Amino acid sequence: MNRSIVSVLAAALGLAAAPAFAQSSGFPNRPVRIMVGFAPGGSVDLVARALSQRLSVIWGRQVVVENRPGAASHIAGLAVSRAEPDGHTLLVTSMGALGTNLALYRTMPYNPLKDLSPLALLVSQNLVLIVNPALPVKTVRDYISLAKARPGEVTYGSAGSGGPLHLSAEMFAHRVGVRLSHITYKGGALAAVDVMGGQIASAFQPEPEALPHIRSGRVRAIAVTGPNRSQQLPDVPTIAESGVPGYAFVSWTAAAAPPGMSRELQERISADFNAALKSPDVRQRLNEVGLEITGGTPEQMATFARAEVSRIAELVKVAGIPLLD
Numbered sequence: 001m002n003r004s005i006v007s008v009l010a011a012a013l014g015l016a017a018a019p020a021f022a023q024s025s026g027f028p029n030r031p032v033r034i035m036v037g038f039a040p041g042g043s044v045d046l047v048a049r050a051l052s053q054r055l056s057v058i059w060g061r062q063v064v065v066e067n068r069p070g071a072a073s074h075i076a077g078l079a080v081s082r083a084e085p086d087g088h089t090l091l092v093t094s095m096g097a098l099g100t101n102l103a104l105y106r107t108m109p110y111n112p113l114k115d116l117s118p119l120a121l122l123v124s125q126n127l128v129l130i131v132n133p134a135l136p137v138k139t140v141r142d143y144i145s146l147a148k149a150r151p152g153e154v155t156y157g158s159a160g161s162g163g164p165l166h167l168s169a170e171m172f173a174h175r176v177g178v179r180l181s182h183i184t185y186k187g188g189a190l191a192a193v194d195v196m197g198g199q200i201a202s203a204f205q206p207e208p209e210a211l212p213h214i215r216s217g218r219v220r221a222i223a224v225t226g227p228n229r230s231q232q233l234p235d236v237p238t239i240a241e242s243g244v245p246g247y248a249f250v251s252w253t254a255a256a257a258p259p260g261m262s263r264e265l266q267e268r269i270s271a272d273f274n275a276a277l278k279s280p281d282v283r284q285r286l287n288e289v290g291l292e293i294t295g296g297t298p299e300q301m302a303t304f305a306r307a308e309v310s311r312i313a314e315l316v317k318v319a320g321i322p323l324l325d
Contacts, residue, residue: 027087027265031062035080037073037093038159039187043206043291047123047253048092050285054276069186072160072324073097074109081115085261087269091116092255096163099305103313104162105324113309116256118301119270122277123291124252126226127168128210129239130219131202132195140223140242143202147178155181155200157191161324164251165191167315168204168225174319175244195219206251207232207290225249232290252294252308254301270298 032055036048045067052063068076077097083089091097096104099112110116129143137143147154158165165188173180183200185191191203192210196218204225211232213219223239224230227248239247255273257266274295276282286293296304315321 027268028059028061030088031064032059032087033089034063034065035076035089035091035093036065036067037069037076037091037097038067039069039189040067041189041209042159042187043125043208043289044092044094044253046208046289047286047291050282051092051122051255051273051276054279054282055272058272058275070160072101072105072162074101077112077116078109080256080258081110083258085117085258085265087257087261087265090119090255090257090269092122092253094164095252095254095305095308098254098256099309100167100312101162102309103316104321107325112256113302113305115259117259117261117266118298118305119255119257119266120273120277120298121252121254121294121296121301121304122273123286124250124294125291126207126224126230127165127204127249127251128207128214128221128230128233128236129172129202129223129225130192130195130205130210130214130221132198132200133217133220134198135201135220137202137222138220140237140239140244143222144176144178144243147173147176147180152179152181154178154202155183157183157185157188157194157200157203159186159188159191160184164249165204165206167312167321168249168251170319170321171249171315172204172225172239172244172247175247192219211289230290232288254305256301266298 034048034052036045038044048065052065056063073093073096080091131137156169188206188209192205194200195203214221221236223242224236225239277293277295
């Protein structure tokens with residue numbers, strides 16, 4: 001359904017028509033900042049930078065990516081929630097800062113469902129369970145056996161508590177009945193570095209970040225988290241088919257703006273994001289690292305985010321994940 005929506009928008013607007021469409025409202029009249037809640041080098045940063053290049057062409061203005069990692073992406077989300085709603089400060093980040101952290105934190109400095117203006121879903125992605133090659137683990141069953149033999153000693157890294165890398169691991173641990181040790185980093189790419197170096201045993205990594213290390217042999221991929229195998233890793237099974245039936249976890253990235261944005265500007269910026277996603281260079285760049293393009297309207301993003309909050313709240317409840325301060 002999302003692909004058809006992107007196609008309709010692209011056919012209706014066209015890349016050539018997009019600049020005039022956006023500029024008719026006086027936007028933009030200066031450089032645009034895209035805030036990213038993660039360190040450079042991660043999958044969210046990759047998406048933001050690919051889109052920023054195309055949006056610079058569409059808008060005829062420089063689009064700058066500004067990384068503000070930390071605090072489960074709250075720093076970037078809060079900054080955008082307090083910015084002027086004129087379109088010159090935007091947010092591209094993952095599911096937590098756009099809604100699901102509401103199910104994980106006792107309090108938040110802003111409410112993503114109320115204090116941000118949704119623009120568009122951008123991409124979804126598998127995560128990949130990777131381990132250090134020296135670890136005596138080649139399959140999910142091996143990983144489970146090791147974790148059961150050494151309760152609380154098998155480490156995994158994530159980009160912070162409450163993020164998709166953390167949640168996917170906790171869902172896994174709950175499903176198979178093991179206890180893992182969680183090590184947090186400012187970005188998923190930093191966790192991957194420590195898996196390669198042997199400082200930690202494993203990580204549930206975004207596919208774009210994991211692929212170069214898998215192909216080089218510096219980490220071993222033992223499973224993907226989504227419901228289907230990855231086109232980029234066809235020989236790597238899903239966790240579900242590896243002996244954990246029903247397990248599926250897919251991360252997503254979306255774009256949002258400050259609250260109070262006019263409906264006209266919100267729809268125009270959303271359309272431009274969809275047009276950028278449709279462009280061949282962006283599509284190729286994202287697809288080749290395992291990202292699936294979604295796109296869609298602000299309404300669809302808002303509906304989806306609310307559903308995701310409910311889904312993560314249920315996971316927190318059944319898995320006994322402590323709420324965060």
